[in-house]
Amino acid sequence: MPPKSRQKTKNIQRIEPAPPASVRERLLDTADRLFYREGVRAVGIDRVLAEAGAAKASLYSHFGCKDDLVAAHVERRITDARARIEAYVADIPPAERALRFFDLVVEWAKSPDFRGCPLHHVVVELSDPKHPARAVAAKQRQWMHARFLEWARAAGAPNPAAAAGALVVLFDGAVTASEHDGPQRARDARWMAGQLLSH
Template identity: 45%
Template sequence: MASKTVTKASARERLLEAADELFYREGVQTVGIDRVIEHAGVAKASLYNTFGSKEDLICAYLELRNVRIKDRITRTLTRFRAPHEQLLGVFDALGEAITDPEYNGCAFVRATAETADDSSIRRVANNYRLWVRGLFRELAEASGYAAPDELARQLHLLYDGAGQSARMDHDPSAATTARAAAASLLASAPLADNSIEGRQAARRAAGSP
C-alpha cells in the first residue's frame, strides 16, 4: 500500500501560525521575535528573508486575521436571503467569534493600542475597519434605509462595543445583546421608501410585529 505524502508547512506558514497564536494571546509588543522563531521551529534568517521586520510580520498576522474574519462573516451571511436580514447576521458572525473559548478581544484593537499612530500596523487595522463599516453601509443601502452612512456608523459602534464587552466583562452574550439593540435601531430607522410595505419589511427584519 502506497504511503501518503505529507506536505510540510512552509517557513512563512509556520511563522504566521506562530505569530497568530502568540501575538493574539499575549500582545504584539510583549512577544519578541525570538519566541516566534522558536515556536515556529525555523531559522532566524527565515523570518527576515520572508517578512523583513517584526512590524511586517505583525501586519501579515493582522492580514491573516482580516481574511479569517471576512470569511466567517461572508459564510454566516449566506444563511440570510435579504439584505435587511444580513445586517443582523453580521452580529451572528461576531457571536461565533465571541463564544470561542480562545477569544481574546479584537486583534486590531489590541495591536493598535501598542503601536504609534503612523505605524503600518495601524493602516492594516484601519483597512479592516473600513471593510466592516463598508459592509454595514452596503447592506443598509440595499435594504432601502434613507441614511445608510449614519446607520452604518451606529451599527459599527454596536459591533465594536460587543467585542469590547465580551473581552472586558467576560460576557459571551454580548453579541446577542448588540443584535437586539441593532434590531431596535433598524425598526425605527427612516426608509428611503417610507411606504407601509417598506416599513413592514424593516420591522420583520428587526423581529418586531
C-alpha cells in the same frame, strides 16, 4: 511500512514532529496565535522562532522585520475575517445580513480563546501612527463601514449613513465589552441592532 511511502516527496515529514506547511506559513501561524493571545509587544521574535521550529534567518528573509511580521499578522486576520463574514451572510437576503452578522459576532465572542479584536489590540499596543500594521487595520475599518452601509440600505433604514455609524458602534461595543464581561454583551449588541433596523 505505511503504503504512503510511495509519495516521493515529503515522506520524511511524517516522522518529524510538526512541519505541516512551508516555513513562511509556520512562522505566520505561530506569530498570529501568539500575538493574539499575549500581545505583539509581549511576544518576542525568539518565542515565535522556537514555537514555529524555524531559524532566525528564515523569519528575516521572509518578513524583513518584526513590524512587518505584525502587519502580516493583521493582514491575515483581515483576510480570514472577510472570508468568514461573506460566507456567513452569503445565502440569506441582503435585508437580514446586518443582523446575521451579529450572530457571527456572538459566536466569536463565545469561542473559548476569544480575547477581543486583534486589530484593535495592535492599534492600542503600537501607538506610533506610522506603524505599517496600522494602515492595514484602518483599511479593514473602511471595509467594515462600507458593509454596514450596504446592509443598512438593504434593510431599508431611513437614514443609512446614521445606521451604519450606529452599527460600527455596536460592533466595537460588542467586541470590547465581551472581552471584559463575556459573550452576553455581544447578545446585547445584537438585540440593539435588531431594534435599530426594525424601524
